[in-house]
Amino acid sequence: MTPPVHEAVLRGLIPGVLGILVRRGADFAAAEDAVQDALLEAVRVWPTDPPRDQKGWLVTVAWRRFLDATRSESTRRRREELVEEEPAPGRAVSVDDTLQLYFLCAHPCLTPSSAVALTLRAVGGLTTRQIAQAYLVPEATMAQRISRAKRTVSSTRLNQPGDVATVLRTLYLVFNEGYSGDVDLAAEAIRLTRQLAAAIDHPEVAGLLALMLLHHARRASRTGPAGGLIPLAEQDRGLWDTALIAEGVDILQSALSRDRLGEFQAQAAIAALHADAQVAAETDWVQIAEWYDELVRLTDSPVVRLNRAVAVGEADGARAGLAALAGLDESLPRYVAVAAYLRERDGDLVAAARLYAEAAAKAGTLAEREHLTRQAARVNAGLA
């Protein structure tokens, strides 16, 4: 009997292996191709001939592939220099190599979509086809997006300090994309963020991981049988994953105790307060509104101010919420939906019905449009 190669284990080894190749002087684009080749080789060979040191095996095979490719590209001199410099085999994969790879794949010189694609491929080890399917574009298009991104970062020195902020933003984007095709991007984002949290001690990395876990815990309750959105207040809280919530809260608490607050910790704190309520009516909106004040202070983002208006409306009444809404740009996404909700809570049903319908026409997603159309229909039915 031969054990199958565990895909998750294999993919977990990628960042360290790739990081070593790049640190040894391999061009990033060529190193990434070589690691992909080595992975295919591992899937073929390991079931019958499992290595004792999996990482070491991958480094050796990938390095050989890289040298072969370099030779075939007739840059012999460069190869010979590298062979001379090659460190002793069997060297342990350092945490720094993994970290540097995250920084490189989410380098500030990349557009957000390029950083997402490159991170999923080079750090996550997904195939180009899987990434293309997840983002609903042709494989050829995704292949070009990835190879352009590789070319862009190839000229970047790996030893330059990376930017944690762009890495976190990239992982956040992947998580928010959710689930499409045969790849669960939310689960992949969590895996990559866990791996990052193990490589760097940083409260915002922990904050993002906590935020993801707390939202992932509610996934089963978020959509109805037909795929429609179920708002937080109406979700079946019995479906929430209490183990994930507990883990998220633990991670958040230890991050907050460091007293270096950032936006992901603040967002996670809001998610934790929602998760803490056994029924919607027990939600601690006063504390949530206070966390939104923190978020406004940290980000000064109009979207955060909009969400804050909802929290204030719950904590201090619809009038207070409408007052918090005043002065915000009406063209903000979901502004009209929030106005409709607060009007309804304030008892102005005629205005609420009109605003729900207007919000539905402006919705950015199909699920949101359907949800808002139902809200308009519900309020209209009450008026009839």
Add this chain to the structure above:
Amino acid sequence: MAKYLLLKHYRGAPAAVNDVPMAQWTPDEISAHLEYMNDFAARLEQTGEYVDGQALSPEGTFVRYDGEGRPPVTDGPFAETKDLIAGWMVIDVDSYERAVELAGELSAAPGAGGKPIHEWLELRPFYGVSPTITE
């Protein structure tokens, strides 16, 4: 990333600046136009922004259900139909601004006299995915 549909109309869009029916172009002008369109699509594939593109025949039929056990009713084509789609291209770009920029380039495809058509293209956003983190 956001997906956009670029819609090209046979009818229904405001008149182009260089508004000469294709049948009145020279064969070379037609070739130049098609080459421009193909090059545009190829370039977008290179930048990782291309999703799909198709041209549609102008002749179409309207079809509707006509009740249990009855064949569907067909009607048309209607010569007076106000809006007639000629084709589409789907792009996947980082911003609305980039989508407008690309639509502008596509509208510059050469027509009669080898000059840009300046035709009006309709730009329509796709619905996005619902973000996991909303509150």
